[in-house]
Amino acid sequence: MDEQEALRSATARREQVAQARAVTDHADEHAVTLESMLAILRSDRLDDRAARTMAIDVAASALVGLRMVTDQQRSSVLEPVVGAFARLRNDLRPLVRFGDLDVQFVEPPVTGRALPGEVAHAARVIVRNAVLAFVDAGESRRVRIQWDCDGLNLLIGIRDDGKGELTAHDDSLRPIAERVSALDGELAVSSTTGWGSSLEIRLPLDPPADPEPLVGAVSLSAREREVLRLVASGARNRDIAKHLGISDNTVKFHVSNLLRKAGARTRAELAGLALAR
Known part of the structure; x- marks a missing residue:
């Protein structure tokens, strides 16, 4: 690129x-x-x-x-x-x-x-x-x-x-x-x-600057893609954990990584970016 x-x-x-x-x-x-x-x-x-x-x-x-x-x-x-x-x-x-x-x-x-x-x-x-x-x-x-x-x-x-x-x-x-x-x-x-x-x-009163978005395609693991799809659908952490057969803490870990990789601040922004892509 x-x-x-x-x-x-x-x-x-x-x-x-x-x-x-x-x-x-x-x-x-x-x-x-x-x-x-x-x-x-x-x-x-x-x-x-x-x-x-x-x-x-x-x-x-x-x-x-x-x-x-x-x-x-x-x-x-x-x-x-x-x-x-x-x-x-x-x-x-x-x-x-x-x-x-x-x-x-x-x-x-x-x-x-x-x-x-x-x-x-x-x-x-x-x-x-x-x-x-x-x-x-x-x-x-x-x-x-x-x-x-x-x-x-x-x-x-x-x-x-x-x-x-x-x-x-x-x-x-x-x-x-x-x-x-x-x-x-x-x-x-x-x-x-x-x-x-x-x-x-x-x-x-002096908020942090907006995170720099990632340049180019975001590299996601298979599990992160599954979590992202469910976040974009509006599912809560407990529902994601139950659907994927993993713990709530594991879901939180994946969501945190997704927010960082996507340059998003909230789940709503992350879902918006996923749907936009």
Whole structure:
């Protein structure tokens, strides 16, 4: 492969990674919008006309936001931490107002360092995913969300009052763990039975640069190709392990190697690249 062809291949792979990441981010945003609309339409505090009006407003606002937001803007614009947190509150407002979940927001300090766009966006996605996980589980009635900034990191605390059975290996936390890992952050989960669970997240304000994509064809073993095919189909680690007759830890090892070889940050990006190829 000559230098020019290698450059074209690298550029194409970068575009595929960016596209897969954008699809994942938009899916998260749409999930919050749909949950908010359902909460409005199911609310006993609104009559049919008012519910329709509110649902239309939420949908229209989401459409406007979708047209305005691009990956380039997210990665190049700095957001004041207070402003980024306000956007999060605005995203969750319909769900909080008309849903069954009581969400308490603890404001970050106004003197906090401005957040790189990618970090601010990831932080909102993480919180939205956590809230949606609590809504889907149907066990939590109250959630507390707190942001803080120590100058080097954005610190996120999320606590619920559910059964207290959540662990770091829970499938519902997989999108959050992948997002945190992509930014070289840390995720800690602690639970107390009958009292709820707590997520403590640290996101560096200076995220690592995007990994360089591999140039040319990616060399995969027969087992890696099998795992990749199942990841692309949406299968979870436990399902992959059962299908292939291997352990969960072995699956995790293969997925980690695939992410590294493909230059992808998350399983969603890896699946997007596999499908694109």
